[in-house]
Each structure stands twice: as C-alpha cells, then as structure tokens.
Amino acid sequence: MTPTHFAFSSAFMLGLAGLAFHRTHFLSALLCLEGLMLSLFIALSLWTLQFNTMNSASLPMILLAFSACEAGAGLALLVATTRTHSNSRLQSLNLLQC
Amino acid sequence: MTPLIYSTLIISLGIGTTLTFASTHWYLAWMGIEINTLAIIPLMTQSHSPRATEATTKYFFAQATASATLLFAATSNAFFTGSWDILQTNNPLTYTLMTLAMAMKIGLAPLHSWMPEVMQGLTLLTGLILSTWQKLAPFCLIYQIQPHSPNLFMALGLLSIVAGGWGGFNQVQLRKILAYSSIAHLGWMVLILSFSPPLTLVAFSTYLMMTFSLFYSFMMTKTTHINSLSTSWAKIPTLTALTPLILLSLGGLPPLTGFLPKWMILQELTKQDLALVAVLAALFSLFSLYFYLRLSYAMTLTMPPNNPAGTLPWRLNPSHNTLPP
Numbered sequence: 001m002t003p004t005h006f007a008f009s010s011a012f013m014l015g016l017a018g019l020a021f022h023r024t025h026f027l028s029a030l031l032c033l034e035g036l037m038l039s040l041f042i043a044l045s046l047w048t049l050q051f052n053t054m055n056s057a058s059l060p061m062i063l064l065a066f067s068a069c070e071a072g073a074g075l076a077l078l079v080a081t082t083r084t085h086s087n088s089r090l091q092s093l094n095l096l097q098c
Numbered sequence: 099m100t101p102l103i104y105s106t107l108i109i110s111l112g113i114g115t116t117l118t119f120a121s122t123h124w125y126l127a128w129m130g131i132e133i134n135t136l137a138i139i140p141l142m143t144q145s146h147s148p149r150a151t152e153a154t155t156k157y158f159f160a161q162a163t164a165s166a167t168l169l170f171a172a173t174s175n176a177f178f179t180g181s182w183d184i185l186q187t188n189n190p191l192t193y194t195l196m197t198l199a200m201a202m203k204i205g206l207a208p209l210h211s212w213m214p215e216v217m218q219g220l221t222l223l224t225g226l227i228l229s230t231w232q233k234l235a236p237f238c239l240i241y242q243i244q245p246h247s248p249n250l251f252m253a254l255g256l257l258s259i260v261a262g263g264w265g266g267f268n269q270v271q272l273r274k275i276l277a278y279s280s281i282a283h284l285g286w287m288v289l290i291l292s293f294s295p296p297l298t299l300v301a302f303s304t305y306l307m308m309t310f311s312l313f314y315s316f317m318m319t320k321t322t323h324i325n326s327l328s329t330s331w332a333k334i335p336t337l338t339a340l341t342p343l344i345l346l347s348l349g350g351l352p353p354l355t356g357f358l359p360k361w362m363i364l365q366e367l368t369k370q371d372l373a374l375v376a377v378l379a380a381l382f383s384l385f386s387l388y389f390y391l392r393l394s395y396a397m398t399l400t401m402p403p404n405n406p407a408g409t410l411p412w413r414l415n416p417s418h419n420t421l422p423p
Contacts, residue, residue: 040170085148
C-alpha cells in the first residue's frame with residue numbers, strides 16, 4: 001500500500017469511526033460524513049495527479065457536486081428534525097422503536 | 099407536493115437505477131446510487147410528521163455511509179489494481195468492503211438495524227418503493243462482484259435469514275413485519291449468490307412480485323396494524339380472502355410460487371455439500387412463516403367480534419377503490 005493510499009485510507013477510517021460512534025449531536029455525524037467525502041476528494045485528486053493525462057480529472061469535481069447535494073440534504077434533515085423533535089440530539093430520535 | 103416536483107423525483111429514481119445498471123465504471127455506479135438516495139429523501143418526508151422525519155434521518159445516515167464506503171472501496175481498488183472496471187475487482191479487501199457496503203444499503207444482517215425503524219415511519223407507498231425499487235441498484239452491483247469465496251455471502255445470508263425471522267416474531271406493526279420479511283428474503287438471495295447467480299435472480303424476481311402485491315393489498319385496505327387488518331373483511335371481502343395466498347407464498351409454502359426459489363436454493367446447497375447450511379436456512383425461515391401465518395390468521399381465518407367500533411371503519415371510506423364484493 002503506497003503512502004498516498006495509506007494516508008487517505010486512514011483519513012477515511014477515522015471519519016467512518018467518528019460517524020459510527022457519534023453520541024450526542026446530529027451535526028457531528030454530518031461533519032464526519034463531510035470528512036469522509038473530503039478524504040475521497042483528496043484520493044481522487046491524487047489519482048488524477050499520478051497520470052499526465054486529464055482522463056479522470058473530472059472525477060473529484062463530480063464528487064464535490066454530489067457531496068454538496070448530500071450535505072444539503074443532511075442539513076435540511078437537521079432542520080426538519082429540529083422542527084419536529086425540538087432539538088437535534090440523536091437520543092431524541094426514539095419514536096420508532098419496536 | 100406539486101406534480102412537477104413529484105414527477106422529477108420519480109424520474110430521478112428511475113434515472114439512478116438505470117445509471118447503475120448501465121455502468122461498467124465504479125464511479126458511474128456510485129453516482130446512480132447517490133441519485134437514488136437523494137431522490138427518495140423528499141419522498142420520505144412528504145408528510146412532515148415526526149416519525150417520517152426520524153425515519154428519513156436514519157435512512158439518510160445509513161445510505162450515505164454505505165455510499166461513501168462503496169466509493170472508498172472503489173478508489174482503493176483503483177489504487178491497488180489500476181482499474182475502475184466493475185467486473186475486475188480482484189483485491190480481497192476491496193470486494194469484501196464493497197459487499198459490506200452494499201449489504202448495508204439493502205439491509206442485510208448484521209447491518210440491518212436501520213430497516214425496521216425506517217420502514218415504520220414511512221407511508222405504505224414509500225415503503226413499497228424502499229423495499230422494491232431501492233434494492234435493484236445495489237443488488238445489481240452485488241451480482242457483478244465476482245465472489246471469490248462463498249464464506250462472506252453465506253454468513254450474510256444465514257444471519258439475515260435468522261435476523262429477519264427472529265426479529266419479526268413479536269411485531270404487530272405491519273410495516274415492521276414487511277421490513278423483517280425483506281431482510282429474510284434478501285438473506286435467501288445472497289446465500290446462493292456465489293454458487294448459482296441465476297437462482298439469486300429467481301429469488302429476487304419472486305420476492306419483488308410478492309412484496310409488491312402484499313404492499314398493494316395493505317394500501318387498498320389502508321391497514322398498518324394487525325388490529326386494522328382484522329377488520330379488512332368489512333372493507334374488501336375478496337381481497338381479504340386472497341391475501342393469505344400472498345402471505346403464505348412469502349412464507350414459502352408449496353404449491354405457491356414462493357416455494358420455488360427456496361426449493362431450488364436448498365437443492366443447489368445440497369449439491370454443493372452444504373447440507374447443514376440448507377437445514378439452518380430452512381429451519382430459520384419457519385420463524386418467518388410463523389408471522390405470515392399469524393397475519394393470515396388475523397385477517398382471514400378469524401372474524402373479529404361484531405362490536406360497533408370494529409365495523410365502523412368501512413363506513414368512513416367511501417372514496418377509495420373497492421373490488422366488487
């Protein structure tokens with residue numbers, strides 16, 4: 001595994017651990033999601049820089065577009081959760097238990 | 099929701115799945131899956147109730163994590179093998195990670211815990227889209243990853259059959275029962291994937307037809323709880339008489355269609371010298387059969403006592419379509 005690969009893999013794993021073990025706030029989970037997308041952006045940019053051609057140069061930009069859409073959707077859900085549950089803590093999302 | 103926005107979302111759902119089906123590049127497949135996720139989020143929050151918002155939030159987190167992990171696995175595969183081709187994923191770490199990401203997307207155990215709660219918070223139509231259409235794109239990718247060892251798929255499959263059967267045992271909410279039934283059926287499909295992919299497709303197509311008809315019969319009687327299911331004899335008697343056929347078909351009883359994929363899967367497993375796996379799968383699907391049987395018992399085989407409150411619902415809904423009694 002090249003150092004580049006190791007770098008973005010560890011960044012991704014840290015973000016994934018943060019997303020899996022978030023405890024209190026909705027927003028911290030969204031931030032970890034953005035961290036995941038950022039590590040993938042860096043990975044795709046480094047992939048492009050390894051070649052001299054511009055074949056896959058658009059990949060990071062398209063990732064950025066999708067990640068922005070997803071972040072927007074996540075924030076809209078944050079607002080919706082705050083409207084319906086009066087806070088955005090994850091412990092208050094307990095209406096649907098078995 | 100205005101018709102323009104509604105049709106845009108539905109068309110985006112179609113575009114997302116078609117994009118994933120048509121792609122040979124992992125990036126394009128990921129884009130199709132992201133479009134699917136983004137398109138169904140507004141459809142889920144249509145009713146603006148707290149339950150719908152909570153269900154959408156949980157769905158969003160599960161799907162976003164799985165999509166990001168899928169793209170990470172694809173990028174890692176590119177760094178390892180130099181290829182973005184879907185049919186050329188050779189690195190064991192990579193295809194395991196991809197399989198786990200897709201398993202989280204479709205709700206296979208042990209990554210299934212979001213599924214019952216999400217299904218519970220949705221309307222029946224959105225739950226139908228979630229159980230049928232949203233499974234197509236990730237399943238297409240699972241199908242295309244060449245499995246080099248059957249262990250992971252068998253583990254996922256058996257765990258899903260167990261989780262789907264056992265989890266649905268104590269449920270009275272119909273949407274949760276349908277979620278657990280979906281988990282169990284997907285377990286059957288994934289169990290046989292590394293041995294005989296056509297059987298996976300047989301199981302998937304029969305599951306789609308059966309789940310679609312069951313959701314639709316619940317939509318016509320507007321029931322979401324076993325209590326309201328028991329008064330559906332007063333609303334649409336013909337449908338009440340026919341729904342047990344769908345339920346028992348989902349449970350896998352011969353001579354109904356739902357028996358066919360289970361029979362062929364068990365046969366293929368015994369041919370591969372995996373009789374213990376076959377026995378475990380068959381025994382744990384008895385749990386699912388129990389709750390399907392309970393649903394058909396409550397719906398058709400009993401008639402609730404004739405209290406005025408029980409017969410009231412059929413008077414209040416003259417406007418929905420009814421079959422001729």
